Amino acid sequence: MNLLVFNLATDAHHPILGFTTLWLNKLAHKVDTIHVITMRSGVLKLRENIHVHSLGKELGYSEPHRAIRFYYFFYQVLRHHPIDLCFSHMTPLFTNLAAPILKVRKIPIVTWYAHPSLTRQLKLAHFWSDRMVTSIPTAYPYRHDKLVVVGQGIDTELFSPRLVESLPPKPMILAVGRLSPVKSYETLIAAVAQLVEEYNQQLSVLIVGNPTNSQDEKYAVALREKVRQLNLEHIVHFRPAVSLYELPDIYRQCTVYVNLTPTGFGDKVALEAMACGKVCLAANQGFRETLGIHADQLLFAHANPHDLAQKLRKVLSLSAAERQAIGMYLRQQVIHLHSLDRLVDKLVHLFQDLKARK
Numbered sequence: 001m002n003l004l005v006f007n008l009a010t011d012a013h014h015p016i017l018g019f020t021t022l023w024l025n026k027l028a029h030k031v032d033t034i035h036v037i038t039m040r041s042g043v044l045k046l047r048e049n050i051h052v053h054s055l056g057k058e059l060g061y062s063e064p065h066r067a068i069r070f071y072y073f074f075y076q077v078l079r080h081h082p083i084d085l086c087f088s089h090m091t092p093l094f095t096n097l098a099a100p101i102l103k104v105r106k107i108p109i110v111t112w113y114a115h116p117s118l119t120r121q122l123k124l125a126h127f128w129s130d131r132m133v134t135s136i137p138t139a140y141p142y143r144h145d146k147l148v149v150v151g152q153g154i155d156t157e158l159f160s161p162r163l164v165e166s167l168p169p170k171p172m173i174l175a176v177g178r179l180s181p182v183k184s185y186e187t188l189i190a191a192v193a194q195l196v197e198e199y200n201q202q203l204s205v206l207i208v209g210n211p212t213n214s215q216d217e218k219y220a221v222a223l224r225e226k227v228r229q230l231n232l233e234h235i236v237h238f239r240p241a242v243s244l245y246e247l248p249d250i251y252r253q254c255t256v257y258v259n260l261t262p263t264g265f266g267d268k269v270a271l272e273a274m275a276c277g278k279v280c281l282a283a284n285q286g287f288r289e290t291l292g293i294h295a296d297q298l299l300f301a302h303a304n305p306h307d308l309a310q311k312l313r314k315v316l317s318l319s320a321a322e323r324q325a326i327g328m329y330l331r332q333q334v335i336h337l338h339s340l341d342r343l344v345d346k347l348v349h350l351f352q353d354l355k356a357r358k
Contacts, residue, residue, distance in 0.1 A: 001031040001351060004077055004086045004107075006094035010052050011042025015210065015241035016178065019268065020089060022155050022244075024050055026344040031351075035077045037070060037094070053077070067097075074098055083107055085351045090114070092125035099128035108354035110347075114139035116264030130354050133347070135338070138286035139266035148350060152268045153343035154275050156335050158245070161277030161327070162252045171203040171316050174254035174278075176247065176269045177261070179211040179220040179238075184260040184283070186226055190305035191312060193230045199313060203235065208250060210241040251276040255323070256315050259284060262302045271338050274330035279323050281311050290333050294326055 005024070009017040021044070028034055028047040036050060040057035053073040055066040077083065078101070086102055088095040088111040095111045102109055111129040113122060118141040126132055126142050134140040135152040173192065177183050185207055195201040211220045220238075227236045242250065247269075251257065257273035259282040270287060274280050280291075283302035288295045297314070301307040315323065336342075 001084045001348075001355065002082055003027065003031055003034045003351070004083045005034055005036045006086070006088040006091040006098070007036055007038040008090055009040050009042070010036055010038040010044065010046075010054070011040065012045045012245075013043045013243040015243065018244035019153070019155070021045055022158070022340060023089075023153055023344070026340055027347070030344065030348045033081065035081060035083070037073050037077070039066070039091075070094070070097060074101070078105065084355050085110065087347070087351070088112065088125070088129075092119070092121040095125040095128055096121060099125075103128070106358050108351075108358065110350065110354070114266035116141050116262075118142055131350060133350070135266035135268070136286040136289075138263050138284075141264065148346070150346040150350075151338040151343050152266060152271050153340045154268065154271050154334055154338050155340045156275045156331070159248050159251070159272045159275035161331065168204075168253060168255065171201075171255040172253060173203060173205045173256055173258055173312065174208070174251065174273070175206075175258050175260060176208045176250070176273075177267065178209045178216065178241070179207075179223065180216045181219050182261060182265075183209075184262075184303055185223055187260055187283075187303050187305050187308060188258055189223065189226050189230065189232065189236060191308040192235060193232060194305060194309040195313060196232070196235065198309075201313070201316065203255075203316070205232075205236040206239060206250075206254070207236070208239045208241060247272060248276055251278055254278055256281060256312065258282075258308070258312070259287075260302075271334050274327070275334045277324070277327035277331045279315055279326050280330060281308065281315065283308075290330070290337055292329070292333050294329065 007020055012018050012021045025047050028050050034050045036052045039055050041052050041054035055069045085108045108130045110131045111125050112133050114135045131148050132146045133148045133150050137149055192205055211217045251273045257278045257280045259267055259270035261267050263285040270280050281298050291298050300311045
């Protein structure tokens, strides 16, 4: 099978989309060739049967220039290679640009989308696509008539527990993700202030991530000001985003991971932390199945610092052995529901089924 893949960023060190190189390498084990048309490229750690064509955003090319390059690469790939299926990852725009030609050539289209934003581009991509795929049901905001839920695709070998668990000198709460209002870090900061004031809780907090636009920059400044006003500078620390391959060691250092985004997102960082054997508190009801028997204990009301503080206090009051037992249960849940091997198997089965129907 020969695939055409659309991707936003193909870069092993990209702080948000670096995981797509893991996906591509796993897929490449099960198909003949993959041609990737990507908005931008960077560090490529890919198998020899993967060929990357960048539209040049990393070089500062304008949108018209990138559009010309898209159609140039698109036609070159179709002209010289026998493409069996197109897989579009979080790029409904690319789906829509290519779909008329793909339909004429009877090449099936599968579009991945996991985000609460319901846009015209998504609705049109849903129309063109033979199947839509997503990580968890609540991460897809449109009709489910074409939807296939395939899990998040976590590399559970890369994201794995430390062989010998070492405890930090005091409990460490971790949150990872871009510094953006939707991440609701102010909820964590307020909850920590409550823990320190009401329970005299000795702990540290690490927030790892970068702002990505001017609105995020203002939000990041506001977060630091909130930390200062609450006199938490000695407790709450910020660290810039790191590459995918540095994250496992950061997850392994924490006592508890907190995911603050609301229902509707498929936030993979929470699942990465669970794969490392860490207890995870989440505001996203979409994780209820993954949290399993511990869901009521680990889910908190979105943007509710008091509820989060109560749940944190209970988790931190557990013994290290009790937290480790919960963490290992969550890891098994991620392996069962969201492993990269499971994702790739489900995608390849779907691709083969669509190819057979042509």
